[in-house]
Amino acid sequence: MQAIRNSVGDSGTNERSDSALVQAILAKIIRAAAPGRPAGPYLTKIDGDVGSKTNNAIRDFQNEYVFVNEATQQSVANPLATPGLVRPGDPTWAKMLEKVDAAFSDMRVLIGGKTVYVAATENQRQAKINAVNALTFTQVFRTRVINCITQMHSLHGIAIGVCPQGDRRTFQTQYDLLTSGRGVTNAGPGESNHNFGMAADLGFAGLRWLRENGTVVENEDPWLHQLDPRQTLAPEALRFWETLRTVGTSPAVGAFRGPVADRPHLQNWNDANVSMTRRLAVHLTNSGTMRWERQRSRYTCDLGFGGALFEVGTAAQIWNREATITAEMIRTGRAAQAATRPMQGGQQARPAAAPVTEQDVRDMRTELRRQFDLADANWENWTAN
């Protein structure tokens, strides 16, 4: 069980997270039935606010377990305990830990929050790590993701995991996301930090937290839809996301955050001043047989002729075989290439170049797509600088 930091109860410090934890424990200790009262928990509400019901529940518990000889049921003094108050490590706290339902013997709450959760087991942590080992990441980043899972479990008792599609995304997957029409991303194929196995989206699937009435949520998803149904980043949910980011970017893990609002995201490099489009152009050049450069959100390419660069469109256009190639570009490229070749013996003039056809244009679009495929296949060799 997480320790409380300060006192809870009548005239206590009543920090919210301490209060919620004490309330949760009292909600998970069943009080024996008595005349006029059925068996039930000492407290039925976990809200982090200490009022008369919480104070009374503490007193009831103390009167039955702290200020009494349990064997004889005679009242006894307990000078180390304070009526109506639970203090860190005092006899009331110790007795609460002794009496709480074993299934709830390790409950946690994030500091400042009121959402009490059941700590994940070692098996649950290991299952999340096993899942990571089946996903696609670079080896260096995989180690960081596993470190993050381990640290979250070690520090907070939470078994985080990788979200669906939260590992390396192929260029096709990135294209699907870009064209989903929901404005999920502005990054085209090869332009996302997810395309190179060095970024992960992590989440809280399986987090077992206690509702205000003490029931346990058993079907939480990675994005905390149960805790935050409208996904407004409600304060209690935000606290979990902030904790994930704090742990993920700590020296013990060594990852970096991505865009500020992208809370599930961690990546392997600091992307300050890194242009993903410029890096894609470099990666395309290194992976294929053409020279590429970035021109704002569009790309230029030598089309394999080795001369001037031609604007060929966005990554999405190129991926979808809609590169903005024209017959004139191919004609110009061919002519420039031919001009660099030495004349054959006795040749007075270069032979006229063959006319460029629509099929040539289509073939070039297919070839540009193939260059992207090569870059996609070469993802492990992408660099951020």
Next chain:
Amino acid sequence: MMLRFSAVFAVTAISFCIVASARAQVPAKITEIQARAFESRTGTFSENLIGAGARELGNMPTGKNASVSTFIIVKVAFGKSSPVPTGAKVRLVATESGLTPFSSSKKDQRKKVILDSSSLLGPADTDGTTYVGFWLKRTDCRTVVLNATLTGIAGASTKVETLPFTCYE
């Protein structure tokens, strides 16, 4: 002898009436909502997206099981060997809501009814159940709340389920 036969007949008749009455008293109700993602790359439907063990609905428009539409199946039960209630319909209201807080764009985040449709019940199985289908043409990145109501009969039955779709960069 005649008296004994009459008594047996009467008991049998009363029993039948009691059973029939009990059957008639089974309230027609919606007992389940299923949701099956239609997968664009395979032309097949997914497992049920609702219930324990259902897949997590993140970035559904991507990957080998990419899906941007969902078929909803509403199960109605009205008792074994009972007639299909005349005039009964299932009304399904599907409402998109919720933000996509991890997306680049915060546009188009208002609550929106994406389907409000009623459908008559079809033939029922001998166990007194029938199924009604509805097509949600666009399901991808926002939470969809399904509210199914049985109308046209006394004692309307309603069932609500949520499909927590979300997308993230």
